[in-house]
């Protein structure tokens with residue numbers, strides 16, 4: 001079995017939303033596919049109307065296949081301090097034609113303001129490792145872990161794009177979506193993430209620095225959070241750039257001509273075009289812009305979010321004993 005689903009960007013590519021069918025008859029919700037977490041949770045009819053502002057809500061009472069998981073609860077807090085919590089059902093979930101009939105669907109009973117204010121985002125579909133799923137007392141499996149054995153290959157791929165729709169594919173590597181070779185690198189999943197070694201970096205045409213650092217491939221994070229020294233070196237090349245703590249990171253004049261950023265995977269080199277690193281204006285007149293590359297200080301590892309991932313075709317491969325990530329140009 002294999003399948004393919006759209007990944008459509010919200011404004012500034014802050015996140016990408018993917019239509020997911022839940023229940024019988026199918027209820028379509030647009031979810032943020034997130035390789036940095038492992039809960040599939042949805043806005044639901046179980047939450048107060050005051051915290052729903054335009055989102056679609058999963059209504060288990062309208063699904064003939066919904067079954068309550070007695071006494072199960074969940075709660076999750078993300079790195080940006082957004083959170084959600086609730087109860088659990090098992091129901092049919094179909095993503096891009098790949099279906100599982102007893103997926104844990106975590107129905108929210110409460111969400112933080114950041115989720116309420118994003119009218120287009122109906123929840124999350126976590127694709128990190130099931131060891132960090134938050135359901136208690138019995139942890140649940142991610143959608144990918146549930147379907148892996150029925151897929152033609154136990155992998156999924158991300159083809160995110162700059163300011164346009166891309167795809168998440170399950171069970172197949174579509175060779176039309178990349179050029180050249182796929183470079184694979186081993187993943188350390190001991191913290192539940194797709195964590196790997198970035199073999200080094202380069203700024204624009206400057207010499208590539210072979211100083212490696214660990215990072216997680218995280219489709220649920222907007223920006224690229226990199227080691228402070230790397231980030232400092234990058235913005236040193238941007239006239240007018242400064243670290244503005246009131247904005248929470250590096251900003252620069254929106255007209256700045258940004259250098260590209262090169263990252264290494266093994267012996268391969270991938271480039272993020274400078275344009276991708278102009279994330280969004282911080283002011284109404286669009287004079288000051290916020291950088292797409294920011295510091296990972298305080299996190300403990302780098303977070304390779306959408307700003308970086310959209311520059312490549314990425315394979316999340318669990319088909320062997322040791323999981324691995326594949327990167328290719330496109």
Ligand SMILES: N#Cc1c(N)n[nH]c1N1CCCC1
Nearest residue numbers: 034036078079080082220221
């Ligand atoms: N912060 C954060 C984060 C992450 N590192 N992965 N997914 C995150 N989300 C925040 C809100 C929805 C998903």
